[in-house]
Amino acid sequence: MQESIEQYMQTVGQQARTASRVLAGASTQTKNNALSAIYTALQNSETAILAANQVDMTKAHNNNLDSALLDRLELTPTRFKGMLQGLKDVIALTDPIGEITDMAFRPTGIQLGKMRVPLGVVGMIYESRPNVTLEAASLALKSGNAIILRGGSEALESNQAIAAAIQHGLTAAGVPEHAVQVLNTPDRAAVGQLITMPEYVDVIVPRGGKGLIERITNEARVPVIKHLDGNCHVFVEAQADLQKALPIALNAKTHRYGVCNAMETLLVDENVAEEFLPRIAELYAEKKVELRGCAETQRILGESIVPATEEDWYTEYLGPILAVKVVTGLDEAIEHINKYGSHHTDSIITENFSLARQFLARVDSSSVMINASTRFADGFEYGLGAEIGISTDKIHARGPVGLEGLTSQKWIVFGDGQIRQ
């Protein structure tokens, strides 16, 4: 069996590499035709895909999987419409490939610039979120890359149904069918193979639990665009406008729980804590959000507040729980965020220009915000059309990764016979 997995993955890899060569040279029209054909195929398969998702959901319920996972797994008709709209958005995006920029003459007379090109083959390992299957496939196609997809096993039926529609669309449009391959094996050895085939795979995008990402980072022989956890903060500074702070703190925590850009720790300046904390606590109580506070938070809100442990500051709850800490000011807030946070998304609420500017410069996260909800850190909200992940790395792509994160730039030089002196 082990050997046959190896053979299977070698075949998948070779097929992806071959398809990627065709895709790299495909015109914008060819790629958009393929995406449109996939759109039609998905429309025609809505019933089948939602039924497949119901099979996955039932199994997940029976296995008592947690609510965050169920939320990610579920495809409702509304979410399915959202998926189709996302695909339309990708079709409407400008094709990044072949874009030539920055052509400028150097003193030697050569004219130097950059041309945008695909990465080649993308390997994607992700949670049980069927919508990601389509988002990743469509972004890869639009950017001229082949992609190998390995979704969470809980979404197996949903992913196979979506994959069938994608295959149908690719074939209808005359694009290599191996441009998008969804792995059909639950064997973990397949992942081990996928991340150690630099001859066939140019970049790995892993999403999921910390354990998975760490395993992949340790074992990969291919560059990795990591998507680690989202331990996001909102810092209500002393000069915050509470008419902004209250809805933002509420939105960042309660708009959706099972997502990486939800706030997990609320930081409040001591000069505004007495006024702000009771008001926001009332709003959280209505939403049944459990608060875990520092000693000062407990003093203000009462002993019913669960005391926060050191572990709480590190935790991504992905549910209706929030850690709350009162801090002495900007410096302590920034220190806390850079120490306990996951370098994902953090927001300051303040009307003070200089403090906002300092927060912006000193918080070491992929998205840093002023007077806005952390929930905006998202490929759609950022106008990327769709996202293949939110990178917590600093190398290559940071924050929401869209089309551009799946491309590279090569230098180009136009000359007239120039030689180096």
Place this chain on the structure above:
Amino acid sequence: MQESIEQYMQTVGQQARTASRVLAGASTQTKNNALSAIYTALQNSETAILAANQVDMTKAHNNNLDSALLDRLELTPTRFKGMLQGLKDVIALTDPIGEITDMAFRPTGIQLGKMRVPLGVVGMIYESRPNVTLEAASLALKSGNAIILRGGSEALESNQAIAAAIQHGLTAAGVPEHAVQVLNTPDRAAVGQLITMPEYVDVIVPRGGKGLIERITNEARVPVIKHLDGNCHVFVEAQADLQKALPIALNAKTHRYGVCNAMETLLVDENVAEEFLPRIAELYAEKKVELRGCAETQRILGESIVPATEEDWYTEYLGPILAVKVVTGLDEAIEHINKYGSHHTDSIITENFSLARQFLARVDSSSVMINASTRFADGFEYGLGAEIGISTDKIHARGPVGLEGLTSQKWIVFGDGQIRQ
């Protein structure tokens, strides 16, 4: 001993991380003051540095090291002046850190853009080229990064002399002395440590032999910006202007042998081979360049030409040897380059617009040129001020890596109380 190397590297890593936090917040003026102080210190140490280099050169001669290595190792007064000029160029470069770009409003009312930030700590492993010590240190400082340098053992004396001047400059300018650390041990275990400390090192830039790079890629737990070999090509197309082709083919091979952007294989269209090959062969003969040709090249130039083996097409000679192949046209040339080349730098010589455009799009290399010498693929020639390496990777940085390759961009969002609907 093993344990003490580990302790040493842990200390080096911690010191670099601490220094990087200070550097990330350093003003442009502070960084430039430090670079100017290093400039002065180097000027005052010229005699000592050249003397140290003579010690290295003598040892290298006695060990019968090859001419390419000797060429890279040697510091002449002229090259030393070039190093100082390079440092001046870096001081004159615009500080990339803090640059805010692309601020634009989204339909939700948030204003989204990007801010450029340092990577943090750079670990650099490189050949016995003392000038690289200064180039890498100055680029790291200018871009707000701390750097740990591990040069080739043949350049030990030269590097220690340069490091002493750098330390002197840092101290004089009041910048953390551990912003630049040159490892003082020849123990290979130090490299093993350096590439597996993600808590202290954000990116590794390895340069050197293929074996070294492969070892580092396999063992690293830190993102790697690879600098593999430079197997560069010039393709003289049928519609080439030979008045351009002759000087370019000569320059690309003979301007300097021991460098990665030198041409290693010359490809000639069969329609121009009879005219072009004898003329260029005469020029190469004057420079004592050995030609290794395909059968057709031998037919045209005579049996004195050494036959090229399959191995020759893969080889980076780094010396006065050139492989020559006659091809049937653009397709074969591109196929050859993408198969045997190292994705470094390749140039086409042609007056045909459409063929030039195809070559540009289809050659999968970090620099693709039209009617120019491959020798231009270089950080100085590209106006980057200096280069820390030439990346043959597609991820993060490709081609010559200068200041920008040592930075990252974070997303920034300005709001007015916006929440996600």
